Amino acid sequence: GADGGPLLADIAIPQQSGGATAAWKPRHAVLLAKLLASREAGVQHIELTEADMQQMSSADPLPIPAALSVTAMLAASSAEALDAGDFRLLFTNAIGPSGAKMLGRFCHGDEQLEQCVRDHLQAEESLNPDAIFAEIVHLPEGRTGNVILRPVLREYEIPYLGRSGAPADKQLSITDLRVSIQAGRIVLRSAALNREIIPRLTNAHNYSWKGLGLYKFLCALQHQDVSDGLYWDWGPLESSEFLPRVTHGKLVLSRARWLLQSPELKSLLAAKGAELFTAVQTLRRERKLPRFVALRDSDNELPVDLDNILSIESLVDVLKGRDLATLVEMFPAANELTAVGPEGRFTHELVVPLLKRQPCPASTPAPMLSVATPSTTRRRFAPGSEWLYAKIYTGAATADRLLRDELRPVIDDAIATGSCDRWFFLRYSDPDGHLRIRFHGEPTRLREELLPRLEEVLAGPLDAGWVARVQFDTYERETERYGGDLGVELAEKLFHADSEAALSIIDTCSGDAGLDARWRLALRGIDQLLDDLGFDLAEKSEIMQSARDNFAREFGVGADFKQQTSARFRTERASLEALLNRACDHESLLQPGLAALDRRSAQLRHVAEQLCEAAAAGEFSAHPSDLAGSYIHMWVNRVLRSAHRAQELVLYDFLARLYQSAAARSPALRADSVMTV
Numbered sequence: 227g228a229d230g231g232p233l234l235a236d237i238a239i240p241q242q243s244g245g246a247t248a249a250w251k252p253r254h255a256v257l258l259a260k261l262l263a264s265r266e267a268g269v270q271h272i273e274l275t276e277a278d279m280q281q282m283s284s285a286d287p288l289p290i291p292a293a294l295s296v297t298a299m300l301a302a303s304s305a306e307a308l309d310a311g312d313f314r315l316l317f318t319n320a321i322g323p324s325g326a327k328m329l330g331r332f333c334h335g336d337e338q339l340e341q342c343v344r345d346h347l348q349a350e351e352s353l354n355p356d357a358i359f360a361e362i363v364h365l366p367e368g369r370t371g372n373v374i375l376r377p378v379l380r381e382y383e384i385p386y387l388g389r390s391g392a393p394a395d396k397q398l399s400i401t402d403l404r405v406s407i408q409a410g411r412i413v414l415r416s417a418a419l420n421r422e423i424i425p426r427l428t429n430a431h432n433y434s435w436k437g438l439g440l441y442k443f444l445c446a447l448q449h450q451d452v453s454d455g456l457y458w459d460w461g462p463l464e465s466s467e468f469l470p471r472v473t474h475g476k477l478v479l480s481r482a483r484w485l486l487q488s489p490e491l492k493s494l495l496a497a498k499g500a501e502l503f504t505a506v507q508t509l510r511r512e513r514k515l516p517r518f519v520a521l522r523d524s525d526n527e528l529p530v531d532l533d534n535i536l537s538i539e540s541l542v543d544v545l546k547g548r549d550l551a552t553l554v555e556m557f558p559a560a561n562e563l564t565a566v567g568p569e570g571r572f573t574h575e576l577v578v579p580l581l582k583r584q585p586c587p588a589s590t591p592a593p594m595l596s597v598a599t600p601s602t603t604r605r606r607f608a609p610g611s612e613w614l615y616a617k618i619y620t621g622a623a624t625a626d627r628l629l630r631d632e633l634r635p636v637i638d639d640a641i642a643t644g645s646c647d648r649w650f651f652l653r654y655s656d657p658d659g660h661l662r663i664r665f666h667g668e669p670t671r672l673r674e675e676l677l678p679r680l681e682e683v684l685a686g687p688l689d690a691g692w693v694a695r696v697q698f699d700t701y702e703r704e705t706e707r708y709g710g711d712l713g714v715e716l717a718e719k720l721f722h723a724d725s726e727a728a729l730s731i732i733d734t735c736s737g738d739a740g741l742d743a744r745w746r747l748a749l750r751g752i753d754q755l756l757d758d759l760g761f762d763l764a765e766k767s768e769i770m771q772s773a774r775d776n777f778a779r780e781f782g783v784g785a786d787f788k789q790q791t792s793a794r795f796r797t798e799r800a801s802l803e804a805l806l807n808r809a810c811d812h813e814s815l816l817q818p819g820l821a822a823l824d825r826r827s828a829q830l831r832h833v834a835e836q837l838c839e840a841a842a843a844g845e846f847s848a849h850p851s852d853l854a855g856s857y858i859h860m861w862v863n864r865v866l867r868s869a870h871r872a873q874e875l876v877l878y879d880f881l882a883r884l885y886q887s888a889a890a891r892s893p894a895l896r897a898d899s900v901m902t903v
Contacts, residue, residue: 231741231867237790239872240781252784253282254461261463264470270482270514274474285784286775288453292582293350294322295329297575301478301558308564316478316557318575320456323426323448324350325579330376330428340377346579347379347428353582357422360398363388364441366431374429384425386441398423400440408849410772412450424448468513471555478557483522484513486551494542502542503535518556521545529556603711605703614646614672615701616680619660619694620687622868625653628661628693630733632683636676637729640665645675650721651728652863653870658694664701666718709846709853716837720857723829727751728864730822741867747819748865749877750805751826752858758827758834759854767885769851773858774878781875791879802884 260272274282297320302313321327326343333340351359360382365371378391384398398416403423406413414423425444427433433445458480460469467487472480490509497505509515510532520527521541528544530553531537545551558564563571607613620628629651640646646667654662665676687693708717735743756766781787795802804810811820841850862874 231738231745231869231873233742233745233873233876234869236794237876238786239869239875240783240787250462251284251782253284254463256282257460257463261466261470270468270470272470272472274472274479279474285788286778288451288779290320290456290582291322291324291449291452292353293324293346294320294580295325295327296320296578296580297328298578299558299573299575300564301562302564303562305564305566313564314473314476314478314558316481318457320580321454323452324428325581326379326428328430328577329579330379331373331430333377333379334375340379343428344379346581347426349581351380354424357424358382358398358416358419359424359426360384361392362386362425362427362441362444363390364438365389366433366437366441370431374431376429379428380426382423384423384444386444387438406847406849407852409851410776410855412447414444414447471557481557482555484515484519484553486553488549491545491548491551495546502538506532506538515553516555518559519553520556522552522554527554603703603705603715605705605714607701607703609698609700610669610673612666612669612672613701614665614667614676614680615699616663617654617660617697617699618663618684619658619696620692622653622659624687624692625659625661626732626736626867628687629729630736632687633663634729634733636679636683639679640667640676643675645671648719648722650718650725652860706847707856709840709848712836712840713846713848713853716833716840717853717857719833720830720837721860723826723833724755724857724861725864726829727822727826728861730825731819731865734818734822743816743819744865744867745873745877746802746805747816747823748862748873749802749880750816750820751823751861751865752877752881753806754823754827755830755857755861756854758830759850759857760834760838761854763885763889765851767882767889769854769858770878770882770885772851773855774875774882777871777875777878781872783875791876794876795880795883798880799884802880806884 256278257272260274260278264270264272297318299316299318300308300313301316302308307313325346329339329343333343347359359380361378361380361384363383363385365374365388381392382396382398383390383392384400384403386400390397398419402416402418404415404417406415414425415421416423425447427445427448433442437445458472460466460480463469465485467485469480469483471478471482494502494505494509515532517533518529518531520529521544528541529537530541560571563573565572565574607615609615618625618628637646637649640649644667646665649663649665651661651663654660665672667676684693684696688696703714705711705714708714731744731747734740735747753766756769761769805814805816811817814820837850837853840846841853846853859874862877863870866873
């Protein structure tokens with residue numbers, strides 16, 4: 227089957243996001259209840275209490291940037307009322323980093339503002355003194371020049387199809403920059419300066435629209451591991467014809483909003499003169515529209531007075547050709563605008579830069595790795611080369627049958643006769659599910675001995691229909707993912723031992739009855755692999771917590787999932803603690819599978835030594851914990867039948883809990899000694 231089997235039996239895994247439909251989250255249930263209550267009461271206002279806010283909070287929110295700015299508008303009847311604290315604040319958004327994104331373009335016109343912006347940027351940089359903050363200098367197209375124009379605000383700049391104003395020795399060439407993955411983070415660094423580079427864009431340009439890939443990458447890197455902004459979002463309720471104003475104390479989080487559909491717009495467009503005015507007043511009564519509204523297009527708004535025929539005609543002229551229009555209430559009202567001059571009151575926006583007292587955890591610099599040099603090891607192997615690569619399209623359960631009954635004898639014979647010296651497999655979907663199996667050996671023997679055997683054993687399943695098709699393809703190594711030339715070669719040797727162990731477990735834990743044993747052996751296999759690679763308990767705990775948190779964000783897990791996994795963990799805890807205790811192996815009902823894992827450990831001893839030596843010497847372009855994460859991911863892929871990512875989420879959660887518990891009982895406990903529980 228395609229389900230997750232016994233491991234996920236009592237756990238509801240959230241669906242991974244990816245569709246265009248807004249995801250329904252627990253906070254939307256709170257909003258829906260409030261929305262229905264406001265409609266029943268006939269009011270156009272919702273007040274959120276502290277309890278509501280707590281109930282709507284995300285279970286695992288991304289941290290806000292260390293530097294950001296809040297955009298808002300103040301509403302008060304007078305200066306005296308404002309001074310007395312009698313005001314309301316319309317919160318528009320909070321964006322960053324930095325806190326000067328909206329201010330950079332105005333610095334040319336105000337020296338005091340420019341100095342304030344410089345001070346803010348320097349304060350942001352002081353939170354991470356080991357890194358270099360560099361301004362991205364790029365001109366996407368001439369017409370955006372007025373948006374991106376700003377003075378030189380930082381010491382360093384990264385010019386990319388743009389003219390830098392910084393001194394030549396403070397300009398970081400694109401060709402000098404190196405990219406690596408360290409502890410789950412994308413790290414940009416300068417080869418010449420041997421420092422981490424943190425790119426920044428101190429303007430309001432929408433870089434995601436029609437931008438060049440490299441420019442988008444540098445800009446997007448600003449938002450790594452932090453929220454890209456705070457703003458009100460109705461989510462799946464956004465399509466409602468009417469949404470009320472939302473407040474929390476003095477804060478106005480969202481203005482009242484009306485959607486005008488095509489029939490209403492056609493009625494307005496068909497009316498002329500006095501009929502138009504009458505039609506608008508009828509619409510006002512039916513939809514409970516106030517006198518003053520604004521037609522909203524993205525961040526542009528056209529104020530409209532629905533008692534003024536000239537204003538109405540201007541609105542209707544703009545609405546021509548539309549099937550939908552969004553109206554929002556005018557807030558603050560004209561008599562509550564707090565920006566006052568000799569000419570009267572003015573609309574305004576407040577931009578308030580903010581800075582954290584402490585840096586975000588994500589801003590902690592990762593250790594620098596060796597600069598990745600161009601690969602000298604061959605990375606592409608076509609059919610007929612030293613790698614024979616087959617894609618076998620079949621179902622999840624039949625993939626196990628194929629490995630166990632058809633391919634196992636061929637693999638054993640190939641290794642025994644020397645026509646293949648190592649091999650490995652993985653499960654994949656593109657989108658059709660299939661096995662990817664790769665054999666390494668002398669090209670002539672692969673072609674003349676192993677290939678005919680494969681064709682022979684696959685002919686029967688093809689004719690029977692439980693293999694849909696077989697495809698021989700070019701093997702392209704993931705050199706960068708596994709740390710470079712040496713890293714990928716060692717990974718292939720590790721995958722050979724891993725595949726042998728997985729195949730032995732599939733053989734001894736076959737069918738639906740074996741699925742329970744398989745997830746338990748998958749968990750033990752993760753722990754044992756981390757031990758084989760020399761990670762201590764603290765490091766194993768950190769790796770598992772990071773993996774669990776990443777998968778939790780991917781699936782958007784909430785309180786229900788956490789409660790279910792906690793309950794399941796309490797049920798399984800004793801058996802899992804025994805499973806991780808090597809001293810209990812002789813009593814285990816999983817002895818055949820544990821023996822396969824021990825054989826894997828023996829096979830990996832030399833590979834693990836090479837991996838540890840290379841990592842200690844800084845020879846990998848990827849962090850050891852990231853390499854371990856990739857190895858673990860592939861292990862779970864091989865040994866489990868289906869629903870791999872969902873099962874990984876639960877396995878990582880269980881292991882994180884086990885490691886935290888073990889560390890709490892014995893802080894000095896390390897993985898190179900037996901884990902006693």
